[in-house]
Amino acid sequence: MSGPAPADRQLVEVPSVLDIRLLPVALSCWAAALVAIGFGWRIGLILAGVLTAAAIALSPMLFRDRKQPGAVLLLVLLAVLLTGAGFAAAAAWQEYRAETHPLRHMAGGTYVTAVVVPSEDPKQLPEQAFGPRQWMVRAGLLEYRHGPVPVRAGGSVIVLAPGPGWSALVPGQQVTFRARVQRPWRHDLTVAVLRAQGPPTAVGPPPWWQVPATAVRTRFVAAAQRALPERAAGLLPGLVDGDTARLPDDVRENFTKTDLSHLVAVSGTNVTIVLASVLVSVRRVSLGPRVGALLAALALTGFVILARPSPTVLRAAVMGAVTLTAVVTGRRRQALPALCTAVVGLLAFSPGLALDAGFALSVLATAGLILLAPGWSQWLVAHGWPHRPAEAVSVALAAFLLSSPVIAALTGHVGLLAVLANVLVEPVVAPITVLGTLGALLSCLWLPGAVLLLRLTGPPLWWLLEVSGRGAALGISLSVPSGVWGGAATAAVVAVLVALSARPPGDHRTPADPDG
Known part of the structure; x- marks a missing residue:
């Protein structure tokens, strides 16, 4: 993951004891939802029943021994069982609705006329040897027509479509189009994949809050194209607001090979940098904490609107806010409960x-920065490392280790250059984000001024492209089996490495969290 935000980079002394009381609850909710969706709604209902029965059986023990020392553990266990049961039942209901959706039972290749509302910006798929370039759009289904009578049915769908008429869609616009129905690729809550047979036949107006966001994004792209070379101009919007529509294929591939892809997706990095910059500016002009909190909230709201309020962006906003709260308060003890609350919410x-x-x-990356990075950073400083390099290496290594099992399961490889690449680009991520965000805002008021400002991002963007390009050319990665077994094997290795790195309790320090 990328490096910390530039603001308040000094580490804050905090107690080493973590409050883990909410951790079992968060894990229980996550596991229950995963089982109910991944293994089917029937298994989810059985799990909910088993957990509820266990909670009922445990309740008398709690009331009988509520003044005993073990009562707290019993209370935590009861909370784990009840919340797990609730999440299993809720996820089972969602999976039941998806599994029994009419589109799931249509024969593959059936033609329908669908009405959907995109929930995210269209994403360009890699170029293929044959056929036109495709765009992928995640959307909510409103209704479809297969025959004379339209069927109103909700659900999440994935639309695969040719570029004309689709690339400029804005989330929230209602679109109508002809499509072929296919079953979803993965066992999740997606009810169908719709292969559009051409451009949409009708496009509704975007929601009012998307109009200014679209205007800012459009003028920002125009300013970047006037200020920067082609490859840098295509990369900058992805780094600032997650707009990868003009990202060159070779840059996308280089970022994937060097495990820098998280930089061109809206993540906790962006949120942390933006909020930290606001809070530092507030402190320097001696405004009160309430004013600072209000301005930070407004900045967060504006950034979410600019980057589109999709589930991905909302997730990044929550993770970034959790991290920044831990850094600003200097209380790592509260960071883990905040993370667990965010997961449950x-x-x-x-x-x-x-x-x-x-x-x-x-x-996982946020957990690594809360649990591992502070101790490792302090250990490096105690052995003669300067503070900033110690923070950068600890942050990159902690995020990489805990996220590597998921990456291994998805891609079948573990990038051995990931830590080095993230450490090398860490100093330029924050300047690019801050200058890019200011340039995006200025582009709406004074385009020539925005062009001049965005030219300052040229050298850091060149460095980012050089690191990703040269790192990808080396091709240094460890191949592992993809899927569950590869992820499990990588997780076992990570667990051993983390156990070996454990050290006696002592005071820890909390760095800024680079990613969510």
Whole structure:
């Protein structure tokens, strides 16, 4: 993962004892939702019943021994069982609705006329040897027509479409199109894959809050194209607001090979940098903490609107806010409960996140920065390392280790240059994000001024492209089996390495969290 935000980079002395009382609850909710969605709604209901029965059996023990020392453990266990049962039942209901959806039972290749509302910006798929370039759009289904009568049915769908008429869609616009129905690729809450047979036949107006966001994004792209070379101009919007529509294929591939892809997706890095910059500016002009909190909240709201309020962006906003709270307060003890609360809240809002790789990567990376990076950074400083290099290496290594099992399961490889690449690019990520965000805002007021400002991002963007390109050319990675077995094997190795790195309790320090 990328390096910490530049603001308040000094480490803050905090107690080493962590509050882990909410950790079992968060793990229980996550596991229950994963089982119910991944293994089917029937298994989910059985799990909910078993957990509920266990909670009922445990309740008399709690009331009988509530004044005993073990009562706290019994209370935590009861909370784990009840919340797990609730999440299993809720996820089972969502999986039941997806499994019994009419589109799931249609024969593959059936033609329908669908009405959907995109939930995210269209994403360009890699170029293929044959056929036109495709775009992927995640959307919510409103209704479909297969025959004379339209069927109103909700559900999440994936639309695969040719570029014309689709690349400029804005989340929230209602679109109508002709499509072929296919079963979803993965066992999640997606009800169908719809292969569009051409451009949409009708496009509704975007929501009012997307109009200014679209205007800012469009003018930002125009300013970047005037200020920077082609490859850098295509990369900058991805680093600032996750807009990868113009990202060159070779840059995308280089970032994947060097495990820098998280930089071109909206993550906790962006949120942490933006909020930290606001809070530092507030401190320097001697405004009160309430004003600082209000301005930070407004900045967070504006950034979420600019980057589109999709589940991915909301997840990043929550993770970034959790990290920044821990850094600003200097209390690592509160960081883990905040992370656990965020996990439970996000899963309650969107149970499908339980199987989402991006969600897992964000949570694991944030956990690594809370649990591992402070101790490692302090150990390096105690052995003669300067503070900033110690922080950068500890942050990159902690995020890489805990997220590597998921990456191994998805890609079948572990990038051995990931830590080095992230450490090398860490100093330029924050300047690019801050200058890019200011340039995006200025582009709406004074385009020539925005062009001049964005030219300052040229050298750091060149460095980022050089590191990713040269690192990808080396091709140094460790091949592992993809899927569950590869992820499990990598997790076992990571567990051994973390256990070997354990050291006696002592005071720890908390660095800024680079990613969510």
